[in-house]
Amino acid sequence: MVDKLNHPHVGVMEAYFDMIVIIGAGLVGAVLAMHLAQAGFEVKLYEQRGDPREIEPQLDRSINITLCERGFRSLDLIGVGDLIRKLCIPIYGRVIHTVEGEAYQPYGNRNEAIYSIGRYDLNCILLDCAARHEKIDLCFNHKCLDIDMHTATLKIQNEITGQIHDIQASQIFGADGAYSTVRQKMQRLKRFNYSQTYLNGGYKELILPATEWGDWPLQNNAIHMWPQDNFMLLAFPNLDGTFTCTLHLPFEGQISHASITTYEDYYYLFANYFPDILSMIAPHLTRYVENPIETLITIKCFPWTFKDKIALIGDACHAIYPFYGQGSNAGFEDCQILLECLKADHGDWGAALPKYETRCKVNMDIIADLSAEHFEVLQKSIGDPTFRLRKKLERKLQLLHPDYASLYHNVSFTCMPYTEALRLEQKNGVLIEQLLAVEGIEDKLDSPEIDSYILSLLFDCVAERKPF
Ligand SMILES: Cc1cc2nc3c(=O)[nH]c(=O)nc-3n(C[C@H](O)[C@H](O)[C@H](O)COP(=O)(O)OP(=O)(O)OC[C@H]3O[C@@H](n4cnc5c(N)ncnc54)[C@H](O)[C@@H]3O)c2cc1C
Numbered sequence: 001m002v003d004k005l006n007h008p009h010v011g012v013m014e015a016y017f018d019m020i021v022i023i024g025a026g027l028v029g030a031v032l033a034m035h036l037a038q039a040g041f042e043v044k045l046y047e048q049r050g051d052p053r054e055i056e057p058q059l060d061r062s063i064n065i066t067l068c069e070r071g072f073r074s075l076d077l078i079g080v081g082d083l084i085r086k087l088c089i090p091i092y093g094r095v096i097h098t099v100e101g102e103a104y105q106p107y108g109n110r111n112e113a114i115y116s117i118g119r120y121d122l123n124c125i126l127l128d129c130a131a132r133h134e135k136i137d138l139c140f141n142h143k144c145l146d147i148d149m150h151t152a153t154l155k156i157q158n159e160i161t162g163q164i165h166d167i168q169a170s171q172i173f174g175a176d177g178a179y180s181t182v183r184q185k186m187q188r189l190k191r192f193n194y195s196q197t198y199l200n201g202g203y204k205e206l207i208l209p210a211t212e213w214g215d216w217p218l219q220n221n222a223i224h225m226w227p228q229d230n231f232m233l234l235a236f237p238n239l240d241g242t243f244t245c246t247l248h249l250p251f252e253g254q255i256s257h258a259s260i261t262t263y264e265d266y267y268y269l270f271a272n273y274f275p276d277i278l279s280m281i282a283p284h285l286t287r288y289v290e291n292p293i294e295t296l297i298t299i300k301c302f303p304w305t306f307k308d309k310i311a312l313i314g315d316a317c318h319a320i321y322p323f324y325g326q327g328s329n330a331g332f333e334d335c336q337i338l339l340e341c342l343k344a345d346h347g348d349w350g351a352a353l354p355k356y357e358t359r360c361k362v363n364m365d366i367i368a369d370l371s372a373e374h375f376e377v378l379q380k381s382i383g384d385p386t387f388r389l390r391k392k393l394e395r396k397l398q399l400l401h402p403d404y405a406s407l408y409h410n411v412s413f414t415c416m417p418y419t420e421a422l423r424l425e426q427k428n429g430v431l432i433e434q435l436l437a438v439e440g441i442e443d444k445l446d447s448p449e450i451d452s453y454i455l456s457l458l459f460d461c462v463a464e465r466k467p468f
């Protein structure tokens with residue numbers, strides 16, 4: 001129902017008493033719109049930028065997103081999972097490059113994969129799908145300036161004409177990312193908790209082109225990593241034969257964004273620390289000189305909702321470092337959980353919103369912390385012999401017991417809550433420590449003696465009814 005109301009300050013105001021407004025048509029806003037439309041709601045999606053489908057993508061600025069089980073579960077529920085799977089590259093493991101050579105570490109024991117796609121491409125596909133819903137109205141170049149929280153009234157500026165409208169909705173969702181306007185408004189409420197932490201380092205991206213035959217210049221079903229003590233290079237394959245090469249450096253220090261600034265600096269950095277990719281990347285290194293340094297932020301806040309009217313979703317309430325590849329996967333899961341809560345409460349927003357935030361918040365705090373820890377693991381431990389031995393032991397346990405699963409497996413290849421994945425990891429840690437205590441374990445790994453020892457440990461756990 002649309003009504004024209006006479007507003008004392010702005011004159012005529014559009015009021016949609018049965019319309020949900022989403023601010024932000026990024027990854028999560030588009031997915032939320034489809035979940036809500038599928039549930040029968042009329043949805044208006046306001047995005048401050050122009051329609052990305054009509055704009056040339058910025059070279060070297062398309063982040064790669066790896067999608068996994070929990071993200072796809074949400075995408076499948078709105079019928080777009082298979083379409084997106086077809087446009088992704090399956091990634092079965094990581095190739096670690098060190099001065100000693102390359103080592104391949106599979107992500108799973110059962111040929112499981114995560115799926116890589118450019119963020120720009122993913123956003124365009126999701127918007128294409130959303131645009132096909134008759135219940136979704138996409139409004140680009142419309143920026144949310146302000147919100148009256150109590151009446152769910154938005155001040156929206158048309159970025160092309162400069163005109164400002166007041167729009168009243170039944171509910172408002174802030175899917176407007178880490179620097180959310182909706183959250184900033186909520187921050188002024190009493191007892192709203194908020195924290196933000198920047199990573200003490202930033203990254204730069206460049207696109208490594210396909211070979212002259214159109215092939216990938218590196219093995220394409222893997223993420224490539226060149227870990228160093230406090231910096232690293234990552235390379236993600238793209239469907240068109242290119243790789244996105246992300247260089248993470250601290251802001252200050254001997255090897256840092258402050259000290260590495262010229263072509264020569266980058267050349268010597270690669271010659272010294274990433275020599276096996278130097279010849280491929282040398283012709284493109286000027287792009288590292290030109291491209292901006294991007295920052296990474298963790299945001300935690302609570303509450304995520306206000307009465308039965310306003311809610312935050314996605315990065316707006318839980319931006320996390322990307323090192324576990326979970327930010328958008330978790331944001332897509334938020335949408336699914338929101339709809340589950342609403343269904344359980346028979347459409348009562350006042351009852352459903354507190355359940356949604358309670359269910360998601362505890363899990364997001366855990367994956368935020370795990371993502372920060374994983375950065376340390378990726379940089380410092382991944383090339384480390386003990387870390388590699390731990391990975392071998394995890395794979396052995398997984399082979400010998402079908403229910404054993406590593407933390408990475410539970411986070412990426414299942415939809416179990418992150419709290420549960422962490423609980424199981426604490427138990428896994430005890431088993432791994434017991435195995436590491438066996439003298440010369442690495443050499444004996446394929447011996448029947450070790451197999452039966454592992455099985456005895458595993459059976460102890462089963463006998464104690466402690467499921468993996
Ligand atoms: C380097 C990097 C790598 C990553 N890798 C992964 C990965 O492998 N896997 C994974 O799952 N996640 C990954 N992520 C995280 C992922 O990108 C985010 O979690 C995801 O983009 C969040 O989506 P969102 O829709 O919540 O926010 P955003 O994508 O930030 O979208 C917010 C939208 O809101 C719009 N907006 C903002 N303010 C307003 C306003 N006032 N009015 C109107 N519109 C507004 C913005 O223009 C934007 O379009 C990565 C992130 C980074 C930085």
